[in-house]
Structure formats: structure tokens, C-alpha cells
Amino acid sequence: MRTPRIVLDTMHATFLARAMYVVTDLGVPDLLADGPMSCASLAARRGVEPVPLHQMLRAVATTGLLRTDPGPETGPQQRFSLTESGQSLREGHPSGTRDMVLTMQGELFWDALRVLPERVAEGRTGPEIAYGKPFFELMADRPAEATRFNRMMIATSGDESAAVAGAYDFSGIEKFVDVGGGIGTVLLELLLRHPHLHGVLVDLPGVTEQARQNIAAAGVSARCEVVEGDFLDSLPTGADAYLLSRILHDWDDETCVRVLRSCARAMTRSSRLLVVEKVLPDDDEPHLGKRLDLIMAALTHGRERTAAEYAELLAAAGLRTIRHLPTGTAAGIIEGALT
Structure with a gap:
């Protein structure tokens, strides 16, 4: 019996992802921004060996991020150019793609993967096993990596923010609180899409400066406040909506209930809770959230959940689930209110 193709493809993908990291980390996309260059020239510019670099470039070119230019040259003398998609790997590109490649293929993530068998056997997370600290504590110690x-x-949210902004009817909402809003990605999408909205972003001091x-x-400071604080303790009260976008999946059930209770204490009877997560299907259907769930398992005590599992968390915090609203992406909106 032959090895199933899915096994071969998955095992090979590990090496392709690593080659993409090498090419990105060396800054090859930035070197190619002004036009095609030979592998030998790229290797000389970066002080690396041309033959293995050529192997990396040739593999990455199969993804459509690079292109092997036609010509008689072979081996390290072959010339490569940057495609439109490959532009996303350049430093400072607004998509955040380069940051995703360097982070997900970086030392911390790889160390967490290396100890995944111990993670399953012991229950401690990858960072706890490899570094002796939980993931978010490590991020606090490493500001450059955290940024x-x-x-x-x-990059990982893709078009989800725009999809959320379009899927939910915000006409009855005036003020919303973005709980743990990070650098403001979702908040900005909502404010730009709905000019009547006023937003309040709540997060820890290490994040809020970049959010500001x-x-x-984006030119929306007049319609937005940034509040430094721990959303586990307290939140601004009386808003029309409280947004938890990709927050609950970071935590275990007990902590999720604490977060939700913090929201419930701040809410009024007319307030709405909007939980935005990659809501998993109940069957074996392939889903982006199931792959992300592996990252959560490696790095944190959090996990992706089904709609029923989110409903259970809301109920434990004194909230009721109104509906699960699809967005046309892997993310869904769980709408809740006080019971």
C-alpha cells in the first residue's frame, strides 16, 4: 500500500515553510525589489553559500512568491525575480506577512513544536517546558518579538476584520469596547467602515502605544479612546457592545469565564457581547481553525472551540447566546447578552 499523498505533502510542507523562512530572514525579497538578480549575486550580498541558497529559492519559487527568470543560466547563476504576491515578504509590508513568517518559523515557535510530545504527556505548554514561562510572559520579556x-x-486575520465589519448590523451600536484590542486592527476596520461608531480599545501598556x-x-483619534488596563479586572461600563476578537481562544475555560464575567459586569441589559473566533465545525470538515488549534495547543492553554462550547462558556459567566453569525470567512460571531 502506498503512503497517502496527504502524509507526503504534510511532511514536505515543513521543509518548504523553513525554506520560505530562510529566504525571508535573509531579506531576499527586499534585494529583489528593484529587479531580478542571480542567486550567486544574492548569496554574495548576504554572505551565504550560493548552492544551498539556490535550493531554497528554487523551492520557494514553486509557491508563486518568487519566479525563476527564463534564460540559459543554470544553478546558482539562475536569476530570480519577485512576484506581486512575493512583495508581501518585504520589510514593512502592511499585510504583516513577513512578520508572520519570521514569527511562526522563529526560535520560540520551533522550540514549542520540538517539545509537543511532552506537551501532550505533561499538560504544560511548549514555552513552559522549553523556557520555564508561559507564552505571554515570554512576550513581555521580549518586546521586539512581541511587536x-x-x-x-x-496577516493571520486576513480579511476577517472586514468580514466582521460587514456581517454584523452595527446600526444600533454607538459605542463599543474592543477588549484586548491589541494594535487596533479590528477596531480600525469597524471605525472606518461605520463612521457613526465610537470605539474604546482596552489592553496592556506594552501594546497600547502602538495602537495609538x-x-x-488612520485619522480616527477623535472617535476612539485607548485605555490601559487588564481586562480580567475591569472594563469601561455602559457601552452598547463589547468585542472579544480572538481573545478567548488564548485561554483555558476557567480564564475565559473570568474574561466573560468582566464583560458581564460592565454590560447593561441592552448591551451586546460580540465574540469573534474561528468557530469550529462539529464534524471532520477541514477548517483553518483546526490548524490554528494546533498552534494554540503548542503555545498556550487555550484552544479553538465549537459554537456549543462557546455557548457553555457564556452561560457559565451569566450570559446567554443569541446567535452564531457566519462571516463568510473561517471566523464567526457569537452574539450574547446578559441573562
Whole structure:
């Protein structure tokens, strides 16, 4: 019996992802921004060996991020150019793609993967096993990595923010609180899409400065407040809606209930809770959230959940689930209110 193709493809994908990391980390996309270059020239510019670099480039070119230019040259003399998709790997690209590649293929993530068998056997997370600290404590100790991780959220959310802004009827909402809003990715999408909205972003001090910069750059500072604080303790009260976008999946059930109770204490009878997560299907259907769930398992005590599991969390916090609203992406909106 032959090895199933899915096994071969999955095992090979590990090496392709690593080659993409090498090419990105070396800054090859930035070197190619002005036009095609030979592998030998790229290797000389970066002080690396041309033959293995050529192997990396040739593999990455199969993804459509690079292109092997036609010509008689072979081996390291072959010329490569950057495609439109490959532009996303350049430093400073607004998609956050480069940050995603460097973060997800970086040392911390790889160390967490390396100890995944121990993670399953012991219950401690990858960072706890490899570094002796939970993931978010490590991020607090590594501000440069934390900044890159926050920018990575732009890439991993894809078009979800725009989909959420369009899927939910915000006409009855005037003020909303973005709980743990990070650098403001979702908040900005809502404010730009719905000019009548006023937003309040709540997060820890290490994140809020970057959020303020992004809000100012978008020109919506007049309709947005940034509040430094721990959403497990308290939140601004009386808003029309409380948004938890990709927050609950970071935590175990007990902590999720604490977060939801914090929201419930701040809400009024007319307030709405909007939980935005990759809501998992109940069957074996392939789903982006199931792959993300593996990352959560490796790094944190959090997990992705089904609609029924989110409803159970809301109920434990004194909230009722109104509906599960699809967005046309892997993310869904769980709408809740006080019981």
C-alpha cells in the first residue's frame, strides 16, 4: 500500500515553510525589489553559500512568491525575480506577512513544536517546558518579538476584520469596547467602515502605544479612546457592545469565564457581547481553525472551540447566546447578552 499523498505533502510542507523562512530572514525579497538578480549575486550580498541558497529559492519559487527568470543560466547563476504576491515578504509590508513568517518559523515557535510530545504527556505548554514561562510572559520579556507577534495578527486575520465589519448590523451600536484590542486592527476596520461608531480599545501598556500610533495614522483619534488596563479586572461600563476578537481562544475555560464575567459586569441589559473566533465545525470538515488549534495547543492553554462550547462558556459567566453569525470567512460571531 502506498503512503497517502496527504502524509507526503504534510511532511514536505515543513521543509518548504523553513525554506520560505530562510529566504525571508535573509531579506531576499527586499534585494529583489528593484529587479531580478542571480542567486550567486544574492548569496554574495548576504554572505551565504550560493548552492544551498539556490535550493531554497528554487523551492520557494514553486509557491508563486518568487519566479525563476527564463534564460540559459543554470544553478546558482539562475536569476530570480519577485512576484506581486512575493512583495508581501518585504520589510514593512502592511499585510504583516513577513512578520508572520519570521514569527511562526522563529526560535520560540520551533522550540514549542520540538517539545509537543511532552506537551501532550505533561499538560504544560511548549514555552513552559522549553523556557520555564508561559507564552505571554515570554512576550513581555521580549518586546521586539512581541511587536512582531502583534503585527503578525494582521496577516493571520486576513480579511476577517472586514468580514466582521460587514456581517454584523452595527446600526444600533454607538459605542463599543474592543477588549484586548491589541494594535487596533479590528477596531480600525469597524471605525472606518461605520463612521457613526465610537470605539474604546482596552489592553496592556506594552501594546497600547502602538495602537495609538495606528489609530492616529488612520485619522480616527477623535472617535476612539485607548485605555490601559487588564481586562480580567475591569472594563469601561455602559457601552452598547463589547468585542472579544480572538481573545478567548488564548485561554483555558476557567480564564475565559473570568474574561466573560468582566464583560458581564460592565454590560447593561441592552448591551451586546460580540465574540469573534474561528468557530469550529462539529464534524471532520477541514477548517483553518483546526490548524490554528494546533498552534494554540503548542503555545498556550487555550484552544479553538465549537459554537456549543462557546455557548457553555457564556452561560457559565451569566450570559446567554443569541446567535452564531457566519462571516463568510473561517471566523464567526457569537452574539450574547446578559441573562
